[in-house]
Amino acid sequence: MGLVSVPLWEQERLRIAAGSTLRPGGFSLTDRAAEAIGLLPGWRVLDVGCGLGATVERLRSRFGAQAWGIEISDTQIARSQGVSGIIQACGDTLPFASDFFDALYCECVLSLFPEQKKGLDEFWRVLKPNGFLVLSDLCSLDDSKMESFSCAGRAVPVLQTQEAVEKKGFSVRLLEDHSPYLKELAAKIIWAGNDENEACACGRRLGYYLMISQKQGAFHAG
Numbered sequence: 001m002g003l004v005s006v007p008l009w010e011q012e013r014l015r016i017a018a019g020s021t022l023r024p025g026g027f028s029l030t031d032r033a034a035e036a037i038g039l040l041p042g043w044r045v046l047d048v049g050c051g052l053g054a055t056v057e058r059l060r061s062r063f064g065a066q067a068w069g070i071e072i073s074d075t076q077i078a079r080s081q082g083v084s085g086i087i088q089a090c091g092d093t094l095p096f097a098s099d100f101f102d103a104l105y106c107e108c109v110l111s112l113f114p115e116q117k118k119g120l121d122e123f124w125r126v127l128k129p130n131g132f133l134v135l136s137d138l139c140s141l142d143d144s145k146m147e148s149f150s151c152a153g154r155a156v157p158v159l160q161t162q163e164a165v166e167k168k169g170f171s172v173r174l175l176e177d178h179s180p181y182l183k184e185l186a187a188k189i190i191w192a193g194n195d196e197n198e199a200c201a202c203g204r205r206l207g208y209y210l211m212i213s214q215k216q217g218a219f220h221a222g
């Protein structure tokens with residue numbers, strides 16, 4: 001019988017290195033995006049792939065949002081220690097009505113979706129017209145490919161994600177490189193006892209981006 005490996009985001013060493021925000025940049029990019037979109041108290045916001053629920057709580061406490069989280073893993077939900085509003089579901093099948101959210105966050109998760117397009121279709125559906133999509137994720141800095149169920153293995157060039165987002169009908173409002181946050185987290189993971197090859201994503205050249213786009217125009221089926 002083969003060994004089933006625990007994904008990095010469920011390992012203690014990531015929690016030691018990153019705390020409750022299981023991604024590069026922690027709350028810096030969450031807050032930067034909230035400020036950039038002018039997030040107002042009372043806005044309905046969804047965090048897809050919310051992990052331990054840190055962003056759900058942050059958006060409530062700092063910005064006064066009505067926030068919910070979607071998380072696929074029961075292990076993560078059990079560790080979220082009673083953060084309210086977290087629902088177990090797959091991010092590409094959201095249990096919410098259409099045109100419901102003012103903003104949707106997806107932090108370090110989209111690259112894990114089996115079908116990115118299906119996820120973007122669903123994000124589009126649940127966002128109100130002019131609603132904001134906040135993506136931050138790993139991206140590959142070259143054309144290398146790796147078959148692996150890890151953020152690092154599945155990362156694609158940011159331009160590929162931008163193309164998919166725009167094809168869906170979103171207008172990209174902001175695209176920033178935040179790769180130094182990835183280096184910082186990788187160093188902390190090594191410090192927390194990881195093996196260097198794994199932290200460096202098996203030799204792939206990776207970066208980290210923040211992309212904010214807005215739901216506009218008619219439905220794009222393509």
Ligand SMILES: C[S@@+](CC[C@H](N)C(=O)[O-])C[C@H]1O[C@@H](n2cnc3c(N)ncnc32)[C@H](O)[C@@H]1O
Nearest residue numbers: 009021022023049050051072073090091107112
């Ligand atoms: C790298 S962690 C990021 C967690 C959280 N967004 C954060 O930044 O702290 C990725 C998370 O996405 C969840 N996830 C992976 N695929 C998912 C999917 N298809 N739908 C919902 N959650 C998913 C994982 O279980 C994990 O908690």
